[in-house]
Amino acid sequence: MAIRLPPVHALSAFEAAARLGSFAVAAEELCITPSAFSHRIRLLEEFVGERLFLRDGRSVSLTEFGRRYLDVVRDALRSLADFPLPHRSSPTHPRVKITVPPTFARYLFLPNITEFTDANPDITIETFLSVPLYDMSLSETDVEVRFGVGNYPDLVTEKLFEEPVFPVASPEYAKQMGLEKPGDLKNATLLRSALEPWQPWFNAAGLDWPEPSMGLRIDDLGLLLEAVRHGYGVGLTRSHFARDMIRNGDLVPLFDVALTTPQHAYYLVYERGVRERPEVDAMLNWMMARFNTQRLS
Template sequence: MAIRLPPVHALSAFEAAARHGSFAVAAEELCITPSAFSHRIRLLEEFVGERLFLRDGRSVSLTEFGRRYLDVVRDALRSLADFPLPHRHNPAQPRIKITVPPTFARYLFLPNITEFTSQHPDVTIETFLSVPLYDMSLSETDIEVRFGVGKYPDLVTEKLFEEPVFPVVSPAYLASIGGIDTPADMKKAQLLRSALEPWQPWFEAAGLDWPEPSQGLRIDDLGLLLEAVRHGYGVALTRRHFASEMIARGDIVQLFDIALATPQHAYYLVYERGVRDRPEVDAMLNWMMARFNK
């Protein structure tokens, strides 16, 4: 039978918090965010089935069980630290963990990240994906790019960019429904839906008194939404950053010159106060603002 072991990263968090009597100071020592640190402690408490700390405002103290468990944990960590590793002489490499939405990652982050890595070759970047409008916690990453309304309490929020929203369609689908000459002609088209790009604000900009569509294909990923348009499933709303290559190739075309100038959703950099104290994270944030905030 496999031995069920506690997560080592949670053990190191537990030992650091016990030593400092503070989650905040321990989180700073481990170079992780306070929320990520709290997550590690909760994970360990769930594993052992006991509370490890008594929390009193910003200070913490060990429970009776926590004091006994700390002796065991310190012995285990000391054994790991003292084990000779003859080839381990290199210092720890600076590391950035960043979470981005899939479409932003595909169309913007990955095509441009070599610019940052060439300027900072010593920094390791770990990239994770999140679902816009759903994943709302920083978890264990240093930086998040969020697509939303920009209201995230207790977090630093900087707008990356905001682009006009406009409808696109494939030439084949446009021909199959006999063309669309005016916004009102869209009543004969299949309108593809997405919580990320609701239709109703664009309807208002186009002078249409129409409700939000409630039927038909819904795709809550902007990249997949564009693929659905390219395959001829209907008309969808998009933005220049994502659609420009498909438009240039002729895979899709923009309908009308009507664009929603200030859509309700935009891309934001989101992070906790204090992460800029780490030079590599500060450099990444500055690079992203310079590269994408145009």
């Protein structure tokens, strides 16, 4: 019969919280976010079927069951730690886990990340993708880049940059539809995205039009540009995404109207205390220096 064992990462979280008397301090010691740490404790409590801690504000104390269970857990962890491993590799490098939106990753993060890794060869970067406007928790990553309105309660939020929004089309489509002034869009197919709504740009262009409700919708700004490049219609974009396609002649900017203060911008989001880890602090400082409007222009 298979033996059902508790997750080791939950046991180590339990031992750290019992020793330090604080979930927040224990999370810092284990280099994970407080929300991820709380998830591990809940996972272990569900496994054992008993409460392990009494919560009192920011401090925690063990229940009677928790005190008895701690002795067992410490013995098990000590046995694992003390077991000789003659071929064990050297200690792991410091690492930073970062979550970024797909288009930001494709057009900005990956083309520039070697600048950071060359300057910090001892830091390992682990990159994850998130869907803008949908994934709203830090999970177990250290840093997130979010594309949104910048209102993220209980998290440190720093604006990376924002850029004007303007419409683009393929040269063939622009010529075919005779797109010479903003009003000519009434005969065009407008590609939609929750990330770049049309109505704010309509207002900037002096068009009293409602938000389009029909037609192709793509909630990935990189895929939206690909649809524009294939001649499916007109889409809204920003220069750091469309710059190469415009330079190569795959896209043409339309008219001379740009939305200078778009609804959404890019933000660095992280939990308080994460900057105390030197590798995370280095990553945050590099991103703020690298991805500002001046460096992107």
